[in-house]
Amino acid sequence: MKMRKFAALCFLFVCLWLLFGAAQKIALLYPSVSLRYSATAPLTAKNVTDARSFAIDGENTNALFPTFWYEASVTARAAQKSAIFPAVYFLGSGADCYAATFLTGSYPGAMDARGCALSSEAAWQLFGSNDIIGQEIVLQKKAYAIRGVFQNEQPLCLVGATETAPFTAIELSGTPRADRRGAALLFLTQAGLPPPAQIVYGPSIATGTAVLCYVPVLMVGLCVLNALWRKSRLWSAARRQLFYFGVLLLFALLLPLLLAQIPAWMIPPKWSDFTFWTQFWETAKENLRTWFALVPMQKDIVVKLLLLRFAAIFFVCIFATGAAICMYLLPQCCKK
Numbered sequence: 001m002k003m004r005k006f007a008a009l010c011f012l013f014v015c016l017w018l019l020f021g022a023a024q025k026i027a028l029l030y031p032s033v034s035l036r037y038s039a040t041a042p043l044t045a046k047n048v049t050d051a052r053s054f055a056i057d058g059e060n061t062n063a064l065f066p067t068f069w070y071e072a073s074v075t076a077r078a079a080q081k082s083a084i085f086p087a088v089y090f091l092g093s094g095a096d097c098y099a100a101t102f103l104t105g106s107y108p109g110a111m112d113a114r115g116c117a118l119s120s121e122a123a124w125q126l127f128g129s130n131d132i133i134g135q136e137i138v139l140q141k142k143a144y145a146i147r148g149v150f151q152n153e154q155p156l157c158l159v160g161a162t163e164t165a166p167f168t169a170i171e172l173s174g175t176p177r178a179d180r181r182g183a184a185l186l187f188l189t190q191a192g193l194p195p196p197a198q199i200v201y202g203p204s205i206a207t208g209t210a211v212l213c214y215v216p217v218l219m220v221g222l223c224v225l226n227a228l229w230r231k232s233r234l235w236s237a238a239r240r241q242l243f244y245f246g247v248l249l250l251f252a253l254l255l256p257l258l259l260a261q262i263p264a265w266m267i268p269p270k271w272s273d274f275t276f277w278t279q280f281w282e283t284a285k286e287n288l289r290t291w292f293a294l295v296p297m298q299k300d301i302v303v304k305l306l307l308l309r310f311a312a313i314f315f316v317c318i319f320a321t322g323a324a325i326c327m328y329l330l331p332q333c334c335k336k
Contacts, residue, residue: 012324015216026306026307027210029299031095031099032202033183033201035188048163062183062186064187067091068091068092069092069161071298076157077126077138078127079127086155089161091160091165096173097158099299103120104133105147114145116160117150119155120153122156132149156298170193175203216318220324
């Protein structure tokens with residue numbers, strides 16, 4: 001029986017580790033708000049120049065900075081070998097466009113239009129090695145110097161671009177947690193950018209998964225509190241009052257941290273305002289439609305697969321938590 005309890009506890013810890021790991025990967029892939037434009041109407045060079053100029057201007061009160069990027073299928077040639085695979089062209093922070101774990105080197109610099117980084121699979125296809133920093137690769141008849149190699153089982157290339165590239169996406173880093181939508185729309189207006197076809201609130205998705213990770217912990221905490229409350233009836237009045245005060249103080253300290261994770265559009269200005277809840281469901285449905293109608297790019301595909309993995313682990317984790325509670329805490333909670 002003890003071995004069975006120990007195995008259930010170990011299984012729960014493994015599930016929690018996998019759950020938090022999946023949430024962390026989603027947060028790395030979606031660090032900023034993403035503005036998506038149609039491939040038939042990409043941003044112009046003037047749009048890019050004006051937005052970058054405004055980003056360093058004193059009127060950019062939210063201190064947002066844009067990274068422009070787009071994806072294309074390219075023909076890569078190196079060492080008398082060639083291959084066709086996806087490439088992410090960017091101007092700004094490469095980590096905002098595609099989070100990668102580098103084996104050697106790093107992303108091309110923010111203004112490095114002659115550098116690129118290859119995935120480990122692409123490096124092996126073209127060079128048969130990961131030790132290729134400084135070597136050249138030809139993409140669409142243009143030579144680039146390899147700045148880094150990152151871990152990825154799929155062939156992929158991250159390439160520095162110039163302001164004249166046909167960008168179809170903008171990553172806005174630094175949006176305030178309280179109102180990401182308002183800050184993004186304000187930046188669009190002030191920078192003179194056209195309205196996007198779609199907006200992906202990546203940090204909000206990452207925050208949602210991070211909050212769900214604590215549901216099993218909350219389940220255990222509630223059961224522990226229930227057991228302590230039953231035992232507190234046998235304590236002295238002073239000790240019981242001290243326990244109740246400690247629980248209320250802990251709740252008061254944790255509540256602001258929890259509310260800070262919730263986007264502003266999900267918190268009503270007045271809880272008695274019933275019209276807010278109608279608008280809330282409409283906004284939620286619109287965000288859901290946008291997510292499913294999104295033309296997926298490389299990192300969107302990875303995130304959707306991670307979300308499916310997260311959902312599966314989450315339900316297994318809830319089951320494992322329930323089993324652990326039944327084995328460890330439920331007998332204590334039922335004692336009189």
